[in-house]
Amino acid sequence: MTVATAPAGRALRVTNPQLQDLDPALRDAYGRLLVAMADSELVLGHRHSEWTGFAPAAEEDVAFSSIAQDEMGHAHLYYALVTGASDEGAVDSLALDRGPRSMRHLPLLHAPNGDWFFTIARQFYWEVWETVVLDAALGSALPLLASAAQRILNEEVYHEEHAMQWLTLLSSREPQRRRLQAALRRATAIGGDPARRLDGLAEVGAAGKLPPEDDLATRFTTALRERLATGGGWNSPDITSALDGLAGRGPWATPPGLLQLHRDLTGMRRAHPGATW
Amino acid sequence: MTAVATGQVRVAAARVALAELRDPEIPTASIVEMGMIHDVREDGGTMVVEVIPTFSGCPAIGIIAREIEQALDSAGISPARVELRADLPWSTDRISAEGRRQVAAHGILPPQRGQLKAEELTCPQCLQRQVVLTSRFGTTPCRAMARCNDCGEPLEVFKPIGSRG
Numbered sequence: 001m002t003v004a005t006a007p008a009g010r011a012l013r014v015t016n017p018q019l020q021d022l023d024p025a026l027r028d029a030y031g032r033l034l035v036a037m038a039d040s041e042l043v044l045g046h047r048h049s050e051w052t053g054f055a056p057a058a059e060e061d062v063a064f065s066s067i068a069q070d071e072m073g074h075a076h077l078y079y080a081l082v083t084g085a086s087d088e089g090a091v092d093s094l095a096l097d098r099g100p101r102s103m104r105h106l107p108l109l110h111a112p113n114g115d116w117f118f119t120i121a122r123q124f125y126w127e128v129w130e131t132v133v134l135d136a137a138l139g140s141a142l143p144l145l146a147s148a149a150q151r152i153l154n155e156e157v158y159h160e161e162h163a164m165q166w167l168t169l170l171s172s173r174e175p176q177r178r179r180l181q182a183a184l185r186r187a188t189a190i191g192g193d194p195a196r197r198l199d200g201l202a203e204v205g206a207a208g209k210l211p212p213e214d215d216l217a218t219r220f221t222t223a224l225r226e227r228l229a230t231g232g233g234w235n236s237p238d239i240t241s242a243l244d245g246l247a248g249r250g251p252w253a254t255p256p257g258l259l260q261l262h263r264d265l266t267g268m269r270r271a272h273p274g275a276t277w
Numbered sequence: 278m279t280a281v282a283t284g285q286v287r288v289a290a291a292r293v294a295l296a297e298l299r300d301p302e303i304p305t306a307s308i309v310e311m312g313m314i315h316d317v318r319e320d321g322g323t324m325v326v327e328v329i330p331t332f333s334g335c336p337a338i339g340i341i342a343r344e345i346e347q348a349l350d351s352a353g354i355s356p357a358r359v360e361l362r363a364d365l366p367w368s369t370d371r372i373s374a375e376g377r378r379q380v381a382a383h384g385i386l387p388p389q390r391g392q393l394k395a396e397e398l399t400c401p402q403c404l405q406r407q408v409v410l411t412s413r414f415g416t417t418p419c420r421a422m423a424r425c426n427d428c429g430e431p432l433e434v435f436k437p438i439g440s441r442g
Contacts, residue, residue, distance in 0.1 A: 059412040059422070066334075066414035073333030073418075077363045085361055144364050151366035154439035155333060158413045158421075 016084040018143055026207050030142055031082050032104065033200030035094070037133075038078035039105035040198075042095060044126060045071030046265050047113055056116055067123075067159055074152050081144055089274075096269040100262035104199050108191035111255035114183075120170060121183035122191075124163040128227060129194045130156055132219045133201075133210075142209045164231045171232030180232070188243055192252030193217050221246055284319045287354060291317050291324050294352040298344055301337045302417050306379040308341060312371025315362050324349055324357040329367045332418035332438070368439030380435055385420060388435040391442035393421060398434065400425035408432060 014031035022030065048068035055061040076091060083090035103110075109126065113119050134156070137149035170180040195201060195216035205212045211219070221243055228234040268275075295314060300306045308314065308328075315327040326345055330338045342359040349357040369388035372380070377387040386398055395410040405427035412422045415433055423432040 059414070062416070062422075063412055063414040066418055069334035069336075069418055070332070071334070073335070077333055080363060085363065147366055148364045150439070151333065151363070154366055154368065155418075157438070158436065162413055 012082075014082055015087070015090065016080075016082060016144075018084070019081075022143070023207075026204070026209070029200040029203035029207070030145075030209075031200070033198065033204055034078045034082050036104040036106075036198040036200060038075045038082075038095070039103045040109050040126070041071040041075035041078065042265070043103070043105045043261060044109040044122075045069075045075060046261060047109065047111075047119075048123075050113055051119070063162060067162065070155055070159065074155075077148055077152065081148060092269070096266050100258050103258070103262065106191065106194050106197055107252075107254040107258070108187060110258045110261050111190060112257045112260075115179075117170065117176075117179045117183035118186060120163060120166045121180065121187040123159070124167055124184075124227070125187045125191050125224070127156065127160040127163045128223050129220055131160055132223050133194070133216065136211050136216060136219070140209050142204070145209075164227065167227070167231040171234065177232070181234075184228075188246060190253055190255050191246075192250055193220065193246045195220055196249055197252065217246070287324065288317050288319060290352060291326065291349055291354050291357075294348045294354065295326065295345065298341070298348055301340050301344075302335070302419070303380060303383045303385065305382040306376060308345075310373045310376030310379055312367065312373065312376065313341070315365065320358075322356070324354050325360060326357065327360045327362050329362050329365050329371075331367050333363060334418045366439055368441075369435065369437045370440050384433065386423075386432060386434040388437040388440065391437065391440050393434065393437055395423055395434070398423065398432075400428060400430060400432065402430045403428035410434075 012028065012031050012035060014027050019027055019030070045068045048064045048071065051064040052061055052068075055064055075095065079091045079094050083094055106126070106129075108122060111118075111122070131153070134149040134153045137145050138153070140146055140149075167180070170176045195213045201210065201216070202213045204210050205216070210216070224243055225235070292309075292314075295317070296307060296309050298308045300308055300311055300313075303311075311331065313328055313331065315329045316325075317327075318325050326349070328338075328342065328345070338361065342361065345359050346357055349355065370390070372388065380387045381401070384401075386401065389397065393410070393413075395408045396406070398408040399406055400408055403425060405425065407426040408423050409426055410421060410423050411431075413436070415422045419435055421434045421436050423434050424430070425432060
């Protein structure tokens with residue numbers, strides 16, 4: 001099943017006054033891309049927050065709680081680019097009032113945390129993708145995108161360092177190294193290529209407002225390979241072969257876990273509609 | 278007095294009111310010295326304050342926006358409106374020299390220029406350069422945790438972000 005083109009139920013309305021001068025088709029694609037990035041941050045932020053109180057070290061309790069807080073902040077920023085910053089109610093509604101099938105995130109990110117190895121492998125995978133796509137966005141002519149990308153990149157530096165530190169630690173000895181390798185294989189197998197899976201990206205690329213999807217896909221696998229080589233000494237085929245699956249166009253699997261996550265994520269909102277605190 | 282001059286006086290009065298406000302997470306630090314004020318202007322009789330949030334995930338931003346509106350109202354400047362400019366990047370390079378002293382006064386090591394390098398930090402307790410980073414993440418999004426290996430003091434460090442060195 002290919003999720004990138006899954007129908008989104010209600011059509012997305014890009015109401016930010018600052019985006020109304022864009023060509024309607026491009027505005028729509030940009031909006032879908034922003035929501036795809038926002039939903040990804042929201043969903044991953046929620047999964048990260050589930051480590052609060054359960055992480056293997058007190059520092060990691062704090063780290064994943066803090067990273068989750070950052071990701072929620074970034075989700076808010078992306079949503080607000082769609083709705084306009086002054087309409088806080090519209091931001092909440094866009095984030096939390098859609099059904100689970102209208103979520104546009106990378107499906108890898110809603111998979112249950114599983115063990116620490118999968119958590120780290122997934123964080124590594126997403127942080128590297130974010131660095132690649134946001135670096136590209138710094139040069140985009142789309143309104144508001146370059147400066148927002150700069151803000152997010154400034155903060156994400158610490159997330160990628162965190163993922164790299166754990167990648168290096170877990171790959172330093174057996175049996176952790178084998179377990180991390182299996183987790184990385186699983187993450188790439190489920191993850192597929194975000195350059196091809198995230199809604200709107202191909203159209204924005206075709207319009208010349210971001211690099212073409214083929215280019216982004218190449219940058220992503222190159223960045224993964226470079227970091228695996230430096231962080232884990234992983235430049236041998238045993239692990240990099242796991243990346244081969246990224247080269248195609250899917251179909252990629254969609255893991256279970258979305259319905260439970262969506263229920264948890266939106267529970268407060270559904271119990272107390274319109275509440276603020 | 279002309280209308281333009283009156284406007285300038287009102288904007289100056291608004292800036293005076295803003296200078297009194299402190300960051301709820303760092304009560305010694307002024308939001309002005311932290312580089313959070315992007316613009317203060319009048320828009321058809323409404324005082325508009327454009328605020329750049331520091332870290333995107335900081336929950337204090339809502340409180341700060343409310344306190345700005347209250348401070349302007351108390352100063353007789355109304356109507357007023359706060360616009361959050363989360364679309365603009367904030368950097369620790371925006372913190373003034375005075376702001377850095379205010380951060381230090383709360384017991385947090387001020388942000389370094391460029392990247393976080395624990396080995397170049399000086400312990401404020403024993404003045405030794407034996408600081409090691411214990412975690413990049415601390416009690417708020419802007420803080421990392423460190424420790425002095427000489428005197429054992431646990432330390433909080435303001436994380437540099439977007440610093441050009």
